[in-house]
Amino acid sequence: MLYSVSAFETIIEGMDRVKGRGRKLNNRTIPPPKKKEKRKEKKKKKKKKKKKKKKKKKKKKKKKKR
Secondary structure: OOOOHHHHHHHHHHHHHHHOOOEEEOOEEEOOOOOOOOOOOOOOOOOOOOOOOOOOOOOOOOOOOO
């Protein structure tokens, strides 16, 4: 397989990026790719809704007519 020089370079660069280290190019060291620090966002706790208790209705006693 023949690669153009630029393609070959990118392949090597990609391989080096996977290993995560600096590499030498034209006698000058290219530093390893820096990992971006991910900011952890605090998860907000969901407040549980309290269920309202239903009040039982009292049945009125009917008075017996005499």
